[in-house]
Amino acid sequence: MSVTIIYGSDGxxxxxxxxxxxxxTGGRALDIKKAEVADFENASLLILGCPTYADGELQSDWLDHLDKLEQADLGRCRVAIFGTGDQVNYPGSFVDAIGILYDIAVERGAQLVGHTDPAGYDFSESAALRDGRFLGLAIDEDNQAGKTEARVTQWLATIR
Ligand SMILES: Cc1cc2nc3c(=O)[nH]c(=O)nc-3n(C[C@H](O)[C@H](O)[C@H](O)COP(=O)(O)O)c2cc1C
Structure with a gap:
């Protein structure tokens, strides 16, 4: 199985x-700045990673290169999304980017996997939350770094 992780990151x-x-996973991590449409389309498991900035926006490189995802034919891909965020300082838009990318990936025909339980987080609103579940994996290294390793390991076990 080919695993491609496409991410954007400021910090x-x-x-x-x-x-x-x-x-x-034995996969390859690619910065969205360098990714091409084919990188999205050719993965059997495509993992997208994006921090949330500006009270609920995608990270700037994702915004600048969003057309790549919007053009991709994801009909043969399973897609999972992780988002980084800060639930203490941004409790009203915690990991919103997950929800934004999720909707685009669905539109492009992807089969979305890797929903998670929001138990253990403390926030008021999130665009990543639907029907009581996160649409992907929420990582909060600003406040819960000690939980990251277990969260990632558990998540990968469910999506592989
Ligand atoms: C100006 C600013 C705005 C932010 N806005 C949000 C936000 O709306 N929601 C959220 O969950 N996190 C927010 N964050 C937290 C970042 O998403 C978080 O620190 C993330 O880990 C940064 O990832 P990076 O180091 O890959 O850029 C914000 C951080 C900064 C500095």
Whole structure:
């Protein structure tokens, strides 16, 4: 199975998680700045990673290169999404980017996997939350770094 992780990152946190996932899955982590449409389409498991900025926006490189995802034919892909965020300082838009990318991936024909339980987080609103579940994996290295390793390991076990 070919695993491709495409991420954007301002401060390095999301890059670090993407690299961690790559080493755990034998996949390759690619910065969205360098990714091409074919990188999205040719993975059997495509993992997208994005921090939330500006009270509920995608990270800037994702915004600049969003057309790549919007053009991709994901009809043959399973897609899983992780988002990094800060539930203490941004409780009203916690990991919103997961929800934004999710909707685009669904539109492009992907089969979305890797929904998770929001238990253990403390926030008020999130676009990543639907029907009581997160649409992907929420990582909060700003406040819950100690939980990241177990969250990633458990998540990968459910999606592989
Ligand atoms: C200006 C600013 C705005 C942010 N806005 C949000 C937000 O709306 N929701 C959220 O969950 N996290 C928010 N964050 C937290 C980042 O998403 C979080 O620190 C993330 O780990 C950064 O990832 P990166 O290091 O890969 O860029 C914000 C951080 C900053 C500095």
């Amino acid at each position: 390095g946190c999301t890059r670090k998680i993407a690299n961690k996932i790559a080493s755990k």
